[in-house]
Amino acid sequence: MQRRELGWDDTWEETWADACRPGLVPARVTRIDKGGLSVDGADVSFGRQLIVAGKKARDAVVGDWCGLDPDTARIELRLPRRSVLERRSPGADRDDLALSAKAVAANLDHLLVLQPLDVGVNPARLVRELVIAWESGAQPAVVLTKSDQVDASALAEARAAAGAAAPGVDVVAVSNLTGHGLHELRPLLRPGITVALLGASGAGKSSLVNALAGRRVALTGNVRESDLRGRHTTVTGQLLALRDGGLLIDTPGIRGVGLWRAWDGLAMAFSDVESVADTCRFEDCAHTGEAGCSVVDAIEADRLELYRSLSAELTRLDEQLEIRTRDVQRETNQRSRRKAQRRRPPT
Incomplete structure (x- = not known):
């Protein structure tokens, strides 16, 4: 190309x-x-x-x-990246020098966050993925896949749940089997525009890739009946040319969605909370029932709990990184002192 x-x-x-x-x-x-x-x-x-x-x-x-x-x-x-999709490396903790970010894809214009309707919208995971999406610098959109597996009533409920979890973000329902809703994604797939998909294994990513590409470019697999989890049919990232001239980055499905230094992403994913928080009585309000707290009255309890949980996770991560930085600096200083002592001439 x-x-x-x-x-x-x-x-x-x-x-x-x-x-x-x-x-x-x-x-x-x-x-x-x-x-x-x-x-x-x-x-x-x-x-x-x-x-x-x-x-x-x-x-x-x-x-x-x-x-x-x-x-x-x-x-x-x-070259410096315009945007980058990254998550916390799995299995890392404060004593592990692998505590770091894992980049997945770079220079994205749009990021499609997939939620499969056969198992229903998972607000907790959706919000977490939206934090990562916003933090990447790309424009997110929510895609509800497998719409052919639910009736009109269930689809309407799913749209409402996704809309509540993703204020200000477009929500599109599609069926890779029937083609329903795919036309709503076409405006995002303009020539030269790069789109990536983010979703759990079994969310229908590979099938959507094939549908958007207009040809079979990705393997598809069944979802296990025992736990409704999908098998990893995409095992490596690749950039694909779509029939309308757009570009799509197909990435492996991920089960764990670890946040990494995503305070800006959190603020954008919870713009409703952030806007109301400006009217709280105290600037350092924790939104846990303080006098004059506007957030508790305006935001639903479940959504506010998700906000608190993710905020606490990012705070813990900052603390872990600070501890690791101090430990690394201490080890560096000790090595420097030992080298200096070895070079010192005997008295």
Whole structure:
């Protein structure tokens, strides 16, 4: 594909002019496998050879624009991201130096947050995913999948529940089987625009990818009857060209949605809470029943509890990161002192 078809524009051209090095050409990462990366838009062909990321681009993910050395098939730099979908690395805690963010996709324009209707809208997960979506810098939309599996009454209830959990966000109900509602997503899939999907395994991501692409590009799998969880049919991220000229990043389904430094995302996902909070009597109101608290009176108890829970989680994360930073700094200082002592001449 040509770079313009991959989302390259005048702003990227300016960024490239500031960051590029002689001999490099811009290219976009379209797929990541264990053996390396695949790129497109570089006006060079490597056949089936995978690209190797140099030291300054080892954190590249699908959707990144990079500087490629066509002679060595190495990515030598990564351009600054406009947006990035990331979550907390699973299984990390304060004693684990793996406490970090895991980037999933980069340079997104829209992020579709999927909720499957066969099991019903999960407000707690939806809100958590919306916090991540807003924090990414992309514009989120909620997509209720498998609408063919519910009746009109249940669909209306699901729309209302999703709308309450996602104020100010478009909610679209689709069926990959019948094609119902897919036309409502077409305005988001304009040429050069990049869209990604976020949802649990079994939410119908792979089927939606195939429906939007107009061809079979992703494997689909059944949902286990024992626990209604889907099997991971997408095991690697990839950027796909859609029939209308848009671009879609298909990412593996995730069961755990760990937040990572998402205070801005929290504020945008709970814009209703934040706007009412400005009228509270005290600036440091915790919204737990203080005198003059406007939030408790205006926001439903379940939604306010979700806000408190996510806020507490982000606070704990900040505390964990602060502790780790102090521990790392202490270890660094100790190593420096030991080196200085070894260099000191004997008395």
